[in-house]
Amino acid sequence: MTSSASAESIHATGIIRGPKDFWTGVIYVLFGGIAFWIARDYGFGTASRMGPGYFPTVLSALLVLIGVISLVRSFIVPAGPLGKFAVKAGFLVILATVLFGVLINRAGLIIALLALVLVSAAASEKFRFEWKAAAGLVVLIAFCALVFVKGLGVPMPLIGTWFGE
Amino acid sequence: MDIIGNLWLGLQTAASATNLLYCLLGVFLGTAIGVLPGLGPVATIAMLLPVTFGLPPISALIMLAGIYYGAQYGGSTTAILVNLPGESSSVVTALDGYQMARHGQAGKALATAAIGSFFAGTICTLLIALFSPPLAEVALSFGPAEYFSLMVLGLVASIVLAHGSLLHALGMIMFGLILGLVGTDVNSGVARYSFGLPELADGINFVVVAMGVFGLGEIIGNLEHEASRTVMVKKVTGLMPSKEDVKRIVGPILRGTGIGAVLGILPGGGAMLASFSAYALEKKIAKPSVPFGKGAIEGVASPEAANNAGAQTSFIPMLTLGIPSNPVMALMIGAMIIQGIQPGPSVMTEQPALFWGLIVSMWIGNLMLLVLNLPLIGLWVKMISVPYHLLYPAIIVFCAIGVFSLSNTEMDVYFMAGFGLLGYIFRKIDAEPAPMLLGFILGPMMEEFLRRALLLSKGSPLVLVTRPISATMLALALLALIAVLSPALQKRREEAFAEED
Numbered sequence: 189m190t191s192s193a194s195a196e197s198i199h200a201t202g203i204i205r206g207p208k209d210f211w212t213g214v215i216y217v218l219f220g221g222i223a224f225w226i227a228r229d230y231g232f233g234t235a236s237r238m239g240p241g242y243f244p245t246v247l248s249a250l251l252v253l254i255g256v257i258s259l260v261r262s263f264i265v266p267a268g269p270l271g272k273f274a275v276k277a278g279f280l281v282i283l284a285t286v287l288f289g290v291l292i293n294r295a296g297l298i299i300a301l302l303a304l305v306l307v308s309a310a311a312s313e314k315f316r317f318e319w320k321a322a323a324g325l326v327v328l329i330a331f332c333a334l335v336f337v338k339g340l341g342v343p344m345p346l347i348g349t350w351f352g353e
Numbered sequence: 354m355d356i357i358g359n360l361w362l363g364l365q366t367a368a369s370a371t372n373l374l375y376c377l378l379g380v381f382l383g384t385a386i387g388v389l390p391g392l393g394p395v396a397t398i399a400m401l402l403p404v405t406f407g408l409p410p411i412s413a414l415i416m417l418a419g420i421y422y423g424a425q426y427g428g429s430t431t432a433i434l435v436n437l438p439g440e441s442s443s444v445v446t447a448l449d450g451y452q453m454a455r456h457g458q459a460g461k462a463l464a465t466a467a468i469g470s471f472f473a474g475t476i477c478t479l480l481i482a483l484f485s486p487p488l489a490e491v492a493l494s495f496g497p498a499e500y501f502s503l504m505v506l507g508l509v510a511s512i513v514l515a516h517g518s519l520l521h522a523l524g525m526i527m528f529g530l531i532l533g534l535v536g537t538d539v540n541s542g543v544a545r546y547s548f549g550l551p552e553l554a555d556g557i558n559f560v561v562v563a564m565g566v567f568g569l570g571e572i573i574g575n576l577e578h579e580a581s582r583t584v585m586v587k588k589v590t591g592l593m594p595s596k597e598d599v600k601r602i603v604g605p606i607l608r609g610t611g612i613g614a615v616l617g618i619l620p621g622g623g624a625m626l627a628s629f630s631a632y633a634l635e636k637k638i639a640k641p642s643v644p645f646g647k648g649a650i651e652g653v654a655s656p657e658a659a660n661n662a663g664a665q666t667s668f669i670p671m672l673t674l675g676i677p678s679n680p681v682m683a684l685m686i687g688a689m690i691i692q693g694i695q696p697g698p699s700v701m702t703e704q705p706a707l708f709w710g711l712i713v714s715m716w717i718g719n720l721m722l723l724v725l726n727l728p729l730i731g732l733w734v735k736m737i738s739v740p741y742h743l744l745y746p747a748i749i750v751f752c753a754i755g756v757f758s759l760s761n762t763e764m765d766v767y768f769m770a771g772f773g774l775l776g777y778i779f780r781k782i783d784a785e786p787a788p789m790l791l792g793f794i795l796g797p798m799m800e801e802f803l804r805r806a807l808l809l810s811k812g813s814p815l816v817l818v819t820r821p822i823s824a825t826m827l828a829l830a831l832l833a834l835i836a837v838l839s840p841a842l843q844k845r846r847e848e849a850f851a852e853e854d
Contacts, residue, residue, distance in 0.1 A: 227545075258520055284749060285749060
């Protein structure tokens, strides 16, 4: 919500006329710049014997160029505002995924899935505790344990290293 | 004739009990997940890809192809029944299909979509069988210079046909190309952009990128505006179109198939552009009495035929040249590489059973869709009725387990989370992720081909323009870029995509 307000206020001041172009440009320049910086350590080689740095250097330079064009355009061509960011939903969905990664080996599949589902489900406005949904969760976890661990043999411990072994 | 022998070989491969089973499983799972709103074919295939890792290569590819057109068909079902297209290529189907459903003609609309898709699928399978061998023959004479130029043409074409800003499509390609370079350089052994992480030494797995950007990113995007959906139709009846209807849909299906077949081969276009263009054409040539947008059966038949035709013919460049024309084909190529098959013109000669088996299985899969889907419509309606807030946590579960199972490392799960965030941000700033995925897949190949081309020419970049085929392709790429910058074409591009808004 705050990001939308700030984006609109930037828009309103009239300095940046195309906030989408502006932020895309920022991302391209940043990413391209970093990639270019790192690529300096890789041998550039010659055209006939391209070193490991040849392609990355050329590509990241092009990306920076595109980013700069995008930035310039954002000051000239007016475009719509950035729109509202789903900050809470985005945060919870990403957090849930990361939690799964942290917990999968340490706490085991059962707890990792519980954490993933409960945290990600909280991202929805319609989230509330229901018996039906809880039953669905149990079925889902049982399904994953049976199909992926027993059936397909994915090496995921049901109970992780935190609890013995 | 040769082609009959080849198709016979294909039939023997595809009709084995195991492969029929995997085809059926693919079509079924593809449709089941494809009907879920907001899950397109890319996310569906990425999610189900790990399931196929344990299979023999031919079964895996047959199943993945089945998932692809199953997902397409499932998207159309959702578009007709709830006006929420499951994927971008069925956006136009929703225009008239949903109106038909509101007027109690849901069954007829679904049957029309199924018949149109099946007809287009049959014709295009034949096209693939006819045109792949000569094309692969030509491709066998390609050197590194030709391949490099072909990939440049492919990437440029994907910009031309992409939806949205050209500059950003170009940027996204560069972005993808650079991401594709992460990992150990095959020639020097230098680990590039790996930040000392052993998990990055082999590069980022494309499934991680696809699931993050198209799976998680999409989910966050959907959570932005949670609309409650209502399924119009609880019970679908009256499947068979009348004689009058059949007369009305023959022309649109034929035209849709033609447009789809041509656009599907072009890089970047695929099914989505095909369905938009087909709908636009029908609107233009139809009699004024045809109620487009208010439930015209023509408006369902034509885009459905076109999107299936495009889905089918997009296999041609993938199978013969090893070059993906859209993200789905990029995933298929990734799957082939995982199975130890180097995609390219040699697949046909070295593994004829696999090649022709896959082609024949496409037709069998389309037949299965036709036979299977209409009776199962009750099940699909039930799947659509599952509320999104109960659905998406389960989708994340399957994405997370799928990504973890790629190489049994939690690091991939973190990367997926990162790409999910990135995918969502790209969505917000109108940077289309599809060209990025193409660049990501093509990046390492392009570098290798350029390196070899320049090595052979002793460093002279002129090799790219002195060899005729390579020069032609670069000229085409340049022409496409110039054309797209011309105001006339820009206007037509906007028109072609205007239906979506």
